Amino acid sequence: MTDDVVVVGAGIVGAACARALARRGLAVTVLDRGGAASGTTAHGEGNLLVSDKEPGPELVLAQHAARRWPTLVEELADELGPRFPAVEYDPKGGLVAATTAEGAQPLRDFAARQRGAGVDAREIDVARALELEPALNPGLTAAVWYPEDAQVQPVAAAEALLASARRAGARVRTGVEVTGALRHGDRVVGVRTSAGDVPAGAVVLAAGPWSGVVAARLGVALPVRPRRGMVLVTTRMPHAVRHKVYDGDYVGATQSGDAALQTSSVVESTAAGTVLIGSSREQVGFDDRLRAVVLREMAARAVRLFPFLADASVMRTYLGFRPYVPDHLPIVGPDPRTPGLWVATGHEGAGIGLGPVSGELLADLFTGAEPEVDPAPFRVDRPAVLAAGSPSEEPGEAS
Ligand SMILES: Cc1cc2nc3c(=O)[nH]c(=O)nc-3n(C[C@H](O)[C@H](O)[C@H](O)COP(=O)(O)OP(=O)(O)OC[C@H]3O[C@@H](n4cnc5c(N)ncnc54)[C@H](O)[C@@H]3O)c2cc1C
Numbered sequence: 516m517t518d519d520v521v522v523v524g525a526g527i528v529g530a531a532c533a534r535a536l537a538r539r540g541l542a543v544t545v546l547d548r549g550g551a552a553s554g555t556t557a558h559g560e561g562n563l564l565v566s567d568k569e570p571g572p573e574l575v576l577a578q579h580a581a582r583r584w585p586t587l588v589e590e591l592a593d594e595l596g597p598r599f600p601a602v603e604y605d606p607k608g609g610l611v612a613a614t615t616a617e618g619a620q621p622l623r624d625f626a627a628r629q630r631g632a633g634v635d636a637r638e639i640d641v642a643r644a645l646e647l648e649p650a651l652n653p654g655l656t657a658a659v660w661y662p663e664d665a666q667v668q669p670v671a672a673a674e675a676l677l678a679s680a681r682r683a684g685a686r687v688r689t690g691v692e693v694t695g696a697l698r699h700g701d702r703v704v705g706v707r708t709s710a711g712d713v714p715a716g717a718v719v720l721a722a723g724p725w726s727g728v729v730a731a732r733l734g735v736a737l738p739v740r741p742r743r744g745m746v747l748v749t750t751r752m753p754h755a756v757r758h759k760v761y762d763g764d765y766v767g768a769t770q771s772g773d774a775a776l777q778t779s780s781v782v783e784s785t786a787a788g789t790v791l792i793g794s795s796r797e798q799v800g801f802d803d804r805l806r807a808v809v810l811r812e813m814a815a816r817a818v819r820l821f822p823f824l825a826d827a828s829v830m831r832t833y834l835g836f837r838p839y840v841p842d843h844l845p846i847v848g849p850d851p852r853t854p855g856l857w858v859a860t861g862h863e864g865a866g867i868g869l870g871p872v873s874g875e876l877l878a879d880l881f882t883g884a885e886p887e888v889d890p891a892p893f894r895v896d897r898p899a900v901l902a903a904g905s906p907s908e909e910p911g912e913a914s
Contacts (some may be wrong), residue, residue, distance in 0.1 A: 518542045518686075520881075521706055521715040523693045523729060524860075526556040527669060527867055529721035530676035531874025536719075537683035539882050544715070545677070545685060546708060548692035552673035555866065558835025560746065560781065560793050561669045562759055563868035566609045566661035569625075570632035572892035573844055574626045577865065578633065579888050580872045581663045587871055588667075591675045594682060600876050602672040603786075609664030609759040610647055612655045614819045619657035622763035626659040635662050650754045650823050657763070664759050666783070668868045676871065693722075696733040696856075703733065703855035719857045719877065724801075724836040726860040731906040735853050737846070738903035739861050741801050741836035744794040745809055747817075749827040753790035759783055762820055776809060780816035782824075789830060792817040796864075798839065805832055838864045842899035846875050848880050850895045857881065858895050 520536050522529045525547035537543045547553070565581055568574040588604040613622045626636040637660045643657040644653055677687055688710070697705035697712055705714035720737075722729040730737035761781040781793040795809045810832055818824045840846060840861035850856040859877045862869050876893070879886040 516542070517705075518544045518713075518715045519718055519838065520544075520717050521546060521713055521868070522719045523706065524554070524721035524723060525673075525677060525687060525689065526552040526554045526721065526723050527552065527673040527676065527870035528723065528859050528873055529719070530673045530680060530717050531871045532721055532877050533680040533685045533687075533874075534676045534683065534785070535874040535878035536881060537680045537685040539878055541881075543680065543685040545687045546691045546693055546706070546713065547687075547689050548709070550689050551677055551687060552670045554725070555835045555837065556669050556673045558746075558833060559669050559744075559864075559867055560783070560791060561603070561667045561672070561867050562609075563667060564609060564661075564667040564759070564865070565629075565634050565663050566611055566659070567635070570628055572889070573865070574632055574634070575895075576628070576845070576869055576872060576888055580868050581665070583872050583875075584665060584667070585758060591679055593848065594679050595675060597643070599675060599678060600650075600671050601848070602675050604665065604670035605667075606665040607758050610644065611659045611661065611761055611763055612644060612651065612820060613657040613763040613833055614652060614655050616656055618763045619857070622657045622659060625763075626856065637662075648757060648760055650756065650821050651725060651760065652820055652822055657793055659674065662714055666759060667867065671860075675871075676874075679805070693729055694732060698734075701854055703853055706733070717855050717857055717881070719859055722857045723860060723866070724838040726838060727856070727903075733856065734855075734906060735850060735856065736903035736906040737858065737860075738841055738900060739846070740798060740839045742839035742863060743797045743799055743802065744834055744864070745805060745813065745832060745834045746794055747792040747810055747813060747829055748831050748833075749790040749792070750830045752784070752790050752823070754821075754823045755788075756782050756784040756790060756821065760820060762816055775811075778809065778812045778816060780813060780820055782817050782820055790824065790827065792824070794864075801836060805834060838866065839863050840899065842897070844899075845869060845873055845893050846895055847876050847893040848890055850893055853910040
């Protein structure tokens with residue numbers, strides 16, 4: 516039997532698409548060349564943030580996601596039962612702090628713009644900030660409290676979405692690499708893979724930072740590129756960081772298109788007592804070498820926020836590749852250049868938070884249902900996406 520849809524990629528975005536499509540009665544197969552949730556989804560942090568987003572379409576999607584996550588977590592727990600690992604959803608809130616005199620006013624201005632867009636962004640004084648986070652640098656110059664920020668465990672969330680998709684009838688095939696498109700005239704009618712042809716009524720491309728490479732194999736151009744990020748993990752520390760805490764510079768780093776290195780500090784404690792310090796942003800292709808200079812800069816920023824980290828020992832470091840699109844917006848919807856091809860990718864540093872609602876948006880568009888957010892800003896045929904020109908699988912970027 517031919518499936519209605521083949522989803523390429525079993526990261527959180529592919530998992531969310533598969534779940535949303537399968538629950539609407541469509542026959543779905545998910546293909547991944549690795550294991551489930553083995554790509555960027557396994558290398559990110561699990562921040563679900565409204566606090567780092569400028570007013571605009573990405574913030575609207577993030578606000579929708581912030582409302583949707585608690586109900587989704589309940590649905591998944593009900594469906595999968597107590598024996599399935601929890602997704603560790605924690606609506607702990609976020610605290611953004613400036614540590615320099617120059618950083619204070621831009622942070623306040625940013626928060627004021629967000630309040631205008633409906634974000635709960637509360638400017639607080641140093642005493643209140645220290646009440647929330649006793650170990651914070653008392654010399655901070657401005658602080659904003661964002662009660663709507665939360666976190667999940669990304670791999671557990673992707674696996675729960677996939678398990679839910681399976682319960683709705685989806686099949687998940689790992690170790691299967693997509694190498695090309697099956698075509699009938701202009702129309703894509705399935706994929707060629709390392710395990711043979713897989714015909715389908717439609718193909719959803721959800722290959723994260725590899726989406727540009729896979730798109731080229733399918734015969735279309737998509738300007739999705741890897742934006743490398745590194746994370747430091749300390750050994751267990753006696754001090755707890757109770758919320759998501761990051762320096763105000765983070766905002767500038769997420770919005771910048773600069774290919775050069777940018778770092779900002781995002782600090783959080785895990786349940787086990789280790790402290791996670793993220794993260795950097797660089798466009799260096801799929802180069803997976805850890806660089807000491809990047810880690811040093813991240814550590815220095817983290818120590819400015821939390822002086823106790825000066826005595827921390829680093830247990831491990833790791834990196835991942837964010838799926839970057841030049842206008843910093845996800846791509847979700849049909850590709851009008853290629854009938855039968857659908858796209859759900861390009862979430863850069865927000866794919867864990869935005870993945871589930873993106874899957875639901877794609878399924879709404881696929882089935883002709885009324886989407887809960889305006890899909891127009893995320894469409895494939897917007898100028899920043901079409902500017903990609905002709906398909907090219909760049910050497911050295913296919914790994
Ligand atoms: C350091 C770092 C920190 C981050 N922190 C956060 C955060 O706090 N909050 C947040 O929301 N986001 C965060 N992100 C971003 C987030 O991790 C990504 O946006 C998200 O994981 C993207 O999910 P995806 O499903 O699109 O891609 P992926 O998880 O990469 O999934 C794509 C899948 O496609 C598969 N694939 C590729 N090519 C092929 C092929 N030819 N055939 C078959 N399968 C193929 C891959 O194996 C992979 O499993 C962070 C990212 C990094 C790097």
